[in-house]
Amino acid sequence: MAQEQENSTLRDAHRVVIKVGSSLVTNEGRGLDEAAIGEWCRQMAELVRQGREVIMVSSGAIAEGMKRLGWAKRPREIHELQAAAAVGQMGLAHMYETKLRENGLGSAQVLLTHADLADRERYLNARSTLLTLLKLGVVPVINENDTVVNDEIKFGDNDTLGALVANLVEADALVILTDQKGLFTADPRKDANAEFVHVARAGDAALEAMAGGAGSSLGRGGMITKILAAKRAAGSGASTVIAWGREPDALLRLSRGEAIGTLLLAPTQKTQARKQWIADHLQLRGAVTVDAGAVARLQGGGSSLLPIGMVMVEGDFSRGDVIAIRDPQGREIARGLANYASTEARLICRKPSSAFEGLLGYAAEPEMVHRDNLVLKR
Numbered sequence: 043m044a045q046e047q048e049n050s051t052l053r054d055a056h057r058v059v060i061k062v063g064s065s066l067v068t069n070e071g072r073g074l075d076e077a078a079i080g081e082w083c084r085q086m087a088e089l090v091r092q093g094r095e096v097i098m099v100s101s102g103a104i105a106e107g108m109k110r111l112g113w114a115k116r117p118r119e120i121h122e123l124q125a126a127a128a129v130g131q132m133g134l135a136h137m138y139e140t141k142l143r144e145n146g147l148g149s150a151q152v153l154l155t156h157a158d159l160a161d162r163e164r165y166l167n168a169r170s171t172l173l174t175l176l177k178l179g180v181v182p183v184i185n186e187n188d189t190v191v192n193d194e195i196k197f198g199d200n201d202t203l204g205a206l207v208a209n210l211v212e213a214d215a216l217v218i219l220t221d222q223k224g225l226f227t228a229d230p231r232k233d234a235n236a237e238f239v240h241v242a243r244a245g246d247a248a249l250e251a252m253a254g255g256a257g258s259s260l261g262r263g264g265m266i267t268k269i270l271a272a273k274r275a276a277g278s279g280a281s282t283v284i285a286w287g288r289e290p291d292a293l294l295r296l297s298r299g300e301a302i303g304t305l306l307l308a309p310t311q312k313t314q315a316r317k318q319w320i321a322d323h324l325q326l327r328g329a330v331t332v333d334a335g336a337v338a339r340l341q342g343g344g345s346s347l348l349p350i351g352m353v354m355v356e357g358d359f360s361r362g363d364v365i366a367i368r369d370p371q372g373r374e375i376a377r378g379l380a381n382y383a384s385t386e387a388r389l390i391c392r393k394p395s396s397a398f399e400g401l402l403g404y405a406a407e408p409e410m411v412h413r414d415n416l417v418l419k420r
Contacts, residue, residue, distance in 0.1 A: 052283065053299035055214035057095040057176070059280075060086065061204030061271075062219045066287040067102030067134070073109045074102065074133055078288065080141045082219070085293040086181060087145035092297065095176040097211065099184045099204040100138065106130035127188030138183045148180040153187035159206055162362040169210050176211075205271035209278040216275045217296065218268050219287035224304035225265060227252050244276035244306040269306075276308035320364055320377060321417045328357020328384050329366035329374075330391075330410065337369045340376055340418065346409040347378070347416065349390040349398075359384045367411065378416035381407040 052058060062082065069075040086096045104123055107130030108116065117123055135151045142149040152172065158164045175182050186203055201218060208216040228236040242249055253266035265284075272282035285292050285303025296302055310318070332340070336351030347367060359365055360383050367376040382390065387410060389401045395408035 052296035057213045058215050059097045059208045059213045060217045061099040064101040064105040065221045068105040074137050083141035097182050101200040103127045103130035103134050106133050124189050150182050152182045152184045155187045166362045199267045201267040201271040205274035208275040208280045213280045216282045218284045223286045224284050239304050241305045244272040272306040279308050281308045282306045317417045327359035327363040331368045346413040347411040349410045352391045355387045376418045378411035
């Protein structure tokens, strides 16, 4: 494995997802750790003042609910887990709201299920909500919606949820704060020759062989879920840091480029990963034909596709589908993710954004395809 080196992952990151586990948040099940949560909120506030966007993915609702209900052992029955989560969410949300407000930040609670991210429409709605909160300077605090999940839709662990959120908002980095210093080549409690892994490549099969099973009776994860989460986050170009959550000023030191914990590097850049996925999409649900002016603006680089430049809509597609963009001669000049379904696109074709609300009954994105979701054909 690579030797220790400067960690530029968080130093250069603009949008960061931070995940903390149950054992840290609840001080090994003894109740919400007010001091620790206050420290993370203080550091997050400083990151926001640096101009970064921060999302917190926090475990702890079930563990806090267990404490409030007087349960010493994590239940197995799904309805009991749901009840514990419902009780614990009250305290968890209030604690983050209080500590972030003390540091001058607004907060928002966002509860997600796998179904929210598996359905394309709900996926885009969740993404829009989170990006809007970030623009408003509010820190979203995300947890799995354990009050309604069942065996078919639960994420299974919040490491996976952290990676899915990183993919959802196209984060530059995922930071997983845990009760371990990072990844070792073997379990250091059992193998005196275990070596610390400072830097590796996310998705390396050797990493999964190193990781053990779940290490806590409170959480559902372990080092293996963190390795798999880093692999998943790398799919959208986000690198991952796995670090000890009680390391003093860990987030701020990472933001200065200090090497803390294990850095798992994404093999591709964020923009490259997303646009390559769009470019390689085999099944296009539809197409829009644009006028010569729109062609010139798109091929000039850096422009989004506005509905006023569209002259025809083909196919039956939904919001979030990949569609082709064609010139007046019918040649595909680009493709991208549609912000509007085909039925809506036909209504706003050749129309300015100021007319959308009257035509659709609501106002959403001004673009048919945003430039970040558009790939020009070579």
